[in-house]
Amino acid sequence: MNETAVKGPERDAAEHLLAVLDELVHELHPGRGPLPIFDLDSSLDTDLGLDSLSRVELLSRIERRFEAVLPERLFAEAETPRDLLRALLRAVPSEAGSAIADISKLTLGAAEPTPATATTLIQTLNWHVARHPDRLHIRFYQDDSEGETLSYRQLKAGAMAVAIGLQAQGLQPAQAVAIMLPTGADYFFAFFGALLAGGIPVPIYPPTRLSQLEEHLIRHIAILANCAAPLFITVPEVQALAGMLQDRLVSLQAVTSVADLSASSGELVEPQVNARDTALLQYTSGSTGKPKGVVLSHANLIANIRAMGAAVNSTPDDVFVSWLPLYHDMGLIGAWLGSLYFAFPLVIMPPMSFLSRPQRWLRAIHRYRGTLSSAPNFGYELCRRRLEPRDLEGLDLSSWRCAFNGAETVSPETIDGFIERFRPFGFQAQAMWPVYGLAESSVGLAFPPAGRGPLIDRVRREPFARLGRAIPAGESDPNPLRFVACGAPLPGHQIRVVDDRDRELPDRQQGNIQFLGPSATSGYFRDSEHTRSLFHGGWLDTGDLGYVVDGELYVTGRIKDLIIRAGRNIHPQEIEQAVGGIEGVRQGSAAAVGVRNPEAGTERLVVIAETRLHDPLQREDLRARINTAVSELIGEPADEVVLAPPGAVLKTSSGKVRRAAIRALYENGVIGRPRGRLWTERIRLRLAGLAARGRRLRGRLFELGFAAYGWAIFGLLAPLVWSAVMLLPTLDARWRVMRAAIRLLRALTRTPLRVVGLENLPKPGEAFVLVSNHASYLDAYVLIAAIPRTMGFVAKAELGRDKRLGLALTRIGAEFVERFEAEKGADDARRLAGILRRGRTLAYFAEGTFTRMPGLRPFHLGAFTAAVETGVPVIPVALRGTRAMLRGDTWFPRPGAIAVTLGKPIDTTALCASAGDPWQASLLLRDAARARILRHCGEPDLERARPSSPGIAE
Known part of the structure; x- marks a missing residue:
């Protein structure tokens, strides 16, 4: 470390500042050997390799060491330690900036979410403007005031002004409109203005540092070229570079701002927009590689928002608090468009506000009694590790009912640690929602x-x-x-x-x-x-x-090599291409990999480059040039640059970089070590890969063998059983043959079958209704093998009309019902009730059908109305494991284990007496049986959004 001379009282501050920086740099690059000499004029990016998360940590340490509050913009704008020093000397004491405004609740009044008849985002906005135009839609968070707000009326008015301006600029229906704006009212006006004008919004993340504005724009030219946007709405600083952009983009006609567009006069020509029209292009890459624009229609977005709302039981009484960027699907669709659809307010702040002061996020939830909020895993980890007790004084998170954790790998350590850290502040464990989604599914999946x-x-x-x-x-x-x-x-x-x-x-x-x-x-x-x-x-x-x-x-x-760092997607190929062309790096011999970082709760970007350089100064210069190249591509340096000897960057026979194997070498600590150990590790990895391929091949052959063997046994037994069913004179004899054959098939295929609860069956000769879930074609066979009673399966009428199958099913006592004709269905119900009264047992698959997807579907009422009418008990039976062995869309069986659980009989007579009405009794009976089956079938509830009737405790 070398300090550039400073005078007077600045000297002590400079020494302490550089000491903090030196400590952090050594922590970021452990074991790298001699680190570069730096001073007050060194570059935080290229010389010291500080990325956005490292800057967060640096500013946090500086504020703690000096007990001061630094300007928020410093997080992005500081280029050198001298910039930090100047800001530090002007900073206010931390006590002066730590005040939190009084808790204020949002008084909103009644509202209704968007009805199911709305099929586009435009119809959604118009619904709210017509029903409650002045209801609060968005509040822009401020520490020391209530901040600006937007109502639905104001959003529509601002968007209309932009839309008129876009049409005046010549925008045609279905043309893309690029939007590069920070979080603020202008962004919302621009997005909906594009939709109202008939265009397709294309969000692009805005620059964090105006000093690197031109480089930032160059990184996004590929997106602008792919979407062929004729109009680009952005900040005035970008408008100054319009000529540079238009020289590179033939399709770009104008670079404009919300203010310029809103100054236009005229009337809007409303386009014809339907649900199938594209509502958004969501780009999965923000840099110079070939970008992929995910096409999302109005129908896609509304279906996803509705499904997420059903999963969390969203209502207009919720409050969503967000710091997520509006160019990212989680912030754009999950936070904003979700709040728009369900009419709950959105309290929003720029990402920089959170990164510079993570406590702001939690304070906003506390202050506005937020119920919903989301973040990538690193956001929770940042709060867990960086916030000190003084940052959390008086904090109350008890209102937070859904803390969505997604957009990157969810860490169990982060989950456990966040819950433990914030439990004393009212955060409940059940509020933590690890979720999964991707842009190709709009956002949530x-x-x-x-x-x-x-x-x-x-x-x-x-x-x-x-x-x-x-x-x-x-x-x-x-x-x-x-x-x-x-x-x-x-x-x-x-x-x-x-x-x-x-x-x-x-x-x-x-x-x-x-x-x-x-x-x-x-x-x-x-x-x-x-x-x-x-x-x-x-x-x-x-x-x-x-x-x-x-x-x-x-x-x-x-599977893909995408690196997800702090919720942002980084594609390694473009980094490798740029680094592989730097002088001093062996041509094409570079790799970029993501390595899990438990400390930050996200991934680290590690760049490995082969070089023959040995001189320490030359190697440090090469590191700096590599970081400069990476920064030019993605806006910030790599977390670590490893200079490795030739042969370290593994490739396939066709020349593709083997990133997974390189990641393993890095994690084992052998990259950069003596050549002998590296080659030993490479051989070990190659042998391990061959062994893994061998194991996969054996597993595939075993599965194929099992399927062929199982079908062969079934093919031998089926004709014999069918003949016995057709020839044997009594129903009991036919069932004994079927049961024996199925048990033989189970034994020969070594399929475990565990049966629990046989003692719950009524005495032989007593009629009952058996109700089971339905997961596979195997279910009927399993019930025959597991339950030592003769039953009449209730089957759909289509099966009875099949000549061979229908005849066999009739011979084993099956009863057929009509599914599609109401009059015949009523006759069938009366006929089945008569069968129960005569002492026979009926077996129902209450879901009516099955699919390949796991989950308990809604139950039909037929079994329960029959039981209520006759007063016979209902035995709920849960089947588990049959779907995994043979799914609904395949005939390829797999090895597995099956469990059958028989619940206690539900007393139908007592239930009818308590309900007082046959219809209500049928509903209660259905819900009670379904609850017991759900408890044991091992599958999720596909009817979870429907409130259930009170059930009967087991």
Whole structure:
């Protein structure tokens, strides 16, 4: 460390400042050897390698050391330690800036969320303007005042002015409108103004430092070129560079501002907009590589918002507090458009306000009694680790009912640590909501059940690393892997985990996560190549790895090489290309990888570059040039630059960078070590890879063998059983043959079958209604094998009309019912009631059908009205494991285990007496049986948004 001379009282401050900086730099680069000499005029970016999160930590330490409050803009604008020193010498004492305004509640009055008839965002805004125009929609948070506000009327008026200006500039329907604006009223006016004018908003993140404005714009030229936006709405400083942009972009006609557009006069020509029209292009890359613009229609966005609202039971009484950027799907769709749809107010602050003072986020929740808020994992980790007791004095988080944690890998350590740290301040464990989503699904895809709190799975490390099998770890396991449950698919959506051939995997087997649903994009804008690779027979590939347990998704990693750092996507290929061309780096021999950073709760960007340089000064100069190149690409330096000997950047035979293997070398600490150890580690990794491929091949062959063997046994037994059913004279004899054959099939395929609760069956000869969930074609076979009674399966009439199958089902006592004709359905109900009165038992699959997606569907009332009419008891039966063995959209069986749980009989007579009405009794009976089955079937509740009737305790 070398201090540039300063005079007088500044000297002590400079020495302390450089000491703080020196301490931080050494912590950021442990074990790197000699660090560069720096002084007050060194660059925080290129010389010291401080990224945005490092700057947060630096300013926090400076404020604590000097007991001062630094200007918020310093976080982004400081270029050198001297800039920090100047601000420090002008800073006010921390006590003067720490006052918190009194708690103020939002008095809003009654409101209604958008009705189901609204199909576009424009209709959504118009609904609120017509019903409650002056209701508070957005409040811009300020520490020491109530801040500016926007009502629905004001939003519509400001957007109309922008829309008129856009049409005056020549905007045509369905043309893109690029928006690069900070969080503020102008952003909201611009976004809805583009929609009202018939355009498609394209949010782009604004510059954090005006000193690097030109470099920032150059990084986004690829997005502007891809979307072909003729108009670019931005801040006045960018307008000064319009010529530079227009020289590079043929499609760009004008760079303008909200103020300029709003000054136009005229009338708006309202476009015809329907649900299928594109409402938003959400770009997944913010830098110079080939960007991918996710096409989202009005229908996509509204379906996603409705599904998320149903999952969390959103009402106009909620309050959403957000610091998330409005160019990011979580902040734009989840926070703003969600608040717009459900008519709850949004309290918002710029991301910089949170990063410079994380306590602001929590204070805003406290002050406005926030109920909903979200952040990437690093945001929770930042609050957990950085805030001191004085920052939290008087804090009350008891109003916070949904703390969404998503947009990057959810850390179990962060989950546990945040709950523990903020429990004394009223934060409840059940308020933590680890969620999963992606831009290709608008924003949300999987949410946990309300009120449960986080669920963390502990799995054995070695089987998971070798085979991808998530075997539960015992309590004595000293070193398990831990993964956080992200919940079940949102209503109307589906998730599956598949192997490399798109075959669905059983529970607790890691594979590729795919999804479908009404929120799914139609593809990438003007990018047929990536669009084709996104779709797999109707399913969309997330690029993520995970496994499913009891219908809930656990995300374990990524297939794609995307690096997610502090909620921001970084594509490694462009970094590697730029670094690989720097003089001193071996041509094309660079790798960029994301490495998990438990301290920050996010990923670190590590750049590995091969070089033959040995001189320490030359190597430090090369590091600085690499960081300069990275900063020019993504706006900030890498967390670490590793200069490695030739051969360290592993590649495939076709020349592709093997990032996963390089990450493993880095994490094992061998990159940059003597060549012999590096080659030893490379050989070990290669052998481990060969062994893993061998294990996968063995597993695939075993699955194929099991499926072929199972079908062969079934093919031999089925004709024999069918013949016996047709020839044997009595129903009991036919059932004995079926039961014996199914038990033989189970034994030969070594399929475990566990039956619990047989003692709950009524005495032989007593009629009852058996009600079961329905998950697979195997369900009827399992019930026959597990329950030692003769039953009449109630089946749909279509099966009875099949000549061969219908005849066989009739011979085993099946009863057929009409599903689509009400008059015949009533006749069937009377006929089934008569069968029960004659002492026969009937078995119903109350869901009526099954799908491949796990989850208990709503129950039909037929079984319960029959039971109420005849007074016979109902036995609820939960089947578990059959769906994993044979799903609804495949005939490929997999090994598995099956469990059957028989609940206690529900006394129908007593229930009727308490209900006083047959209809109400049927509803109560349905809900009681369903609750018991849900408890044991191991699958999520697909009817969770529907309030249930009071049930009967088991």
